[in-house]
Amino acid sequence: MELSSNISAVVTGGASGLGGAVVDGLLAKGVKVAILDINTPTKETDAVFCQTDVTDPESVMTALEKARKANGQERICVNCAGIAPAAKTVSRGAAHDAALFQKVINVNLVGSFNVSSQSALGMSKADTLNEDGERGVIINTASVAAFEGQIGQIAYGASKGGVAAMTIPMARDLAKLGIRVMAIAPGIFGTPMVTAFPQDVQDSLASNIPFPNRLGSPNEFAKLAMHIAENSFLNGEVIRLDGATRMQPR
Template sequence: MKIEGSSAIVTGGGSGLGEATARLLARLGAVVHVFDRNGEAAGRVAQDIGGVAVTGDVTDEGDAAKAFGLAAKAGDGLRILVNCAGIGTAGRILGKEGPMPLADFERVIRVNLIGTFNMMRLGAECMAANPELDDKARGVIVNTASVAAFEGQVGQAAYAASKGGIVSMALPAARELARFGIRVNTVAPGIFLTPLLAGLPQEAQDSLGAAIPYPARLGDPAEFADAVRFVIENQYVNGEVIRLDGGIRMQPR
């Protein structure tokens, strides 16, 4: 699908992987709506790229509807949705203080999995109203999982469950939305240099990078954005989960 002239929403677009994706799509000519709970961050990125800032929560139907209402009126209609919003709260199922509070597990599932589904269902509705392009295409959705979906580490039960759900949704969602000309794919990143990791000492960053077979370094958010670009532009990629991890297979700890 052609990116230039398309309207796009990037959730979590105010920082990290979402910010890198928003910046790349804007450089390629998309009208990018930067959707983030942090309105200040969304505004900063949107101003830099000539996009539209939308402050909101991906789990809130009203916030999501507001974003889609804006995006549907831009460019030639909403064609691209990239879901990068998420949280990474860690916690053991049974720790020194007792079992994990159920509310902690529910929060991770709600933001990462339910939030992704909420944006996907409303985005599909918006895209289905678009006129067809080549190959009867109307839009493309790219979700963000994690290698934790496959090799969740100790303390990652909630996070791994949420990302595993996103992985599992890729194929059935792609099959269901195919009749509307909407593709659904998922990128599962490994260890990337997001703001959280950037705050670690260089020695700690180097130690994490050394565990990656090749290249032995943390992933650059620009590399994630480039993978998203490939998924958007290659019309034959559908229902797929792409690991982007330098060949790492996470150990238990």
């Protein structure tokens, strides 16, 4: 797929962080972008903002209708919306709050599914873009926690494991429609949440990354997302983007 002004994209969680970097990268290529986020963007942007609760299918439907009215049918769907509260299975004599566990699953996994499935329906009705018969691409955000969830990441690891596991069956479901499905599993990145930590904490996090020995840049995540969109033979895979990190228990 060639990234240009003829292409539209939707990015969940695009108001900041990894999603915000994807929005900026796509806009720089001339792509028409809509941000689907429960929060308003943290800076001025040329993207269309659609306030969205990804856990609510009706909210997703309304947001996609607004995005398509402004930009046309999206050919790129990037899901970055997510939350990462920390809690152990059992801590201080109490079990993990079941409602919190369900919330994390709903936002990170069900939210990605809601947007992906509804976006895919719209893509399936669009004309093909190239000789491969491609109609669009869906890029979900997993995490290295899907494979090496740390202490206190039971809900987050489970949700991201679900995102990773969803990749190949969704790619197979949508193959005949010309829609690709990929996932990126980022390691430790310099998102606003992490850069708000004291410098010594950031340095400690970066010290376990083999090479480059630093936090990942959101722009590097965006570059990979855009390469996935451009490379039509990438399909059905989860790509780790982590500087060879393998997470320790804590």
